Amino acid sequence: MSIFSSKKKLVDTNIFSGYTDFHSHFLPGVDDGIQTMEESLKALHYYEILGVQRIWCTPHIMEDMPNTTDHLRSVFDELSREYTGKIELRLASENMLDNLFQERLKDDDFLPIGKSLNHLLVETSYYNPPIHLWKTLEDIKSKGYFPILAHPERYIYMDMGDYKRLKDMGIKLQLDLMSLSGNYGKEAQDKANKLLLDNFYDYTGTDIHRLSQAVKAFSSKSVKNSSYKKLKEMYLK
Numbered sequence: 001m002s003i004f005s006s007k008k009k010l011v012d013t014n015i016f017s018g019y020t021d022f023h024s025h026f027l028p029g030v031d032d033g034i035q036t037m038e039e040s041l042k043a044l045h046y047y048e049i050l051g052v053q054r055i056w057c058t059p060h061i062m063e064d065m066p067n068t069t070d071h072l073r074s075v076f077d078e079l080s081r082e083y084t085g086k087i088e089l090r091l092a093s094e095n096m097l098d099n100l101f102q103e104r105l106k107d108d109d110f111l112p113i114g115k116s117l118n119h120l121l122v123e124t125s126y127y128n129p130p131i132h133l134w135k136t137l138e139d140i141k142s143k144g145y146f147p148i149l150a151h152p153e154r155y156i157y158m159d160m161g162d163y164k165r166l167k168d169m170g171i172k173l174q175l176d177l178m179s180l181s182g183n184y185g186k187e188a189q190d191k192a193n194k195l196l197l198d199n200f201y202d203y204t205g206t207d208i209h210r211l212s213q214a215v216k217a218f219s220s221k222s223v224k225n226s227s228y229k230k231l232k233e234m235y236l237k
């Protein structure tokens with residue numbers, strides 16, 4: 001058997017049936033994600049066909065994309081009015097740990113995520129840690145939030161020691177499903193496979209930025225067989 005025939009498609013895992021997507025960029029025109037209402041509605045329709053039950057819209061908030069809570073709420077209301085399908089839509093945000101975040105932390109100005117709305121989805125640059133990464137994570141906890149780190153496998157500056165330290169601190173880790181399809185290169189894919197098999201992930205998300213990107217990632221035979229099986233196990237529980 002060739003190595004290619006042992007790769008699987010994400011759509012065949014059946015994880016999308018009843019799935020909650022904890023990371024997405026469906027809100028049109030607010031960040032580098034989907035840009036138009038028309039594409040948002042088409043992408044939501046595609047997720048509906050996959051069987052997705054709930055979607056957290058998590059637009060970026062960062063110095064380069066300084067979305068305000070009020071603005072995101074108003075675009076979310078617009079999307080909720082336009083979308084008439086079955087998926088439950090919720091609003092949170094993906095928070096870059098930069099200087100703007102420090103100001104928002106002082107003001108407690110957040111769009112939290114999760115059932116009890118006490119989790120915060122956070123990210124860092126892919127190349128360098130922010131100054132005071134570890135202290136900021138502690139500060140978030142002392143404000144009463146549980147940090148969820150988005151796509152840890154994509155941070156080239158992080159190694160297994162860092163992931164263990166994060167877990168020891170009680171930081172939750174969120175797998176970007178498209179990392180498993182190789183969308184972000186071999187290094188991120190290899191790390192994602194390892195972290196998944198070693199039970200480091202608490203959540204997953206699709207991190208959709210374009211409909212075409214998601215269709216390609218979910219339907220290409222690109223996921224390692226061991227990760228395919230592990231995902232199925234995770235979602236069978």
Ligand SMILES: [Fe+2]
Nearest residue numbers: 023024094207
């Ligand atoms: Fe994202």
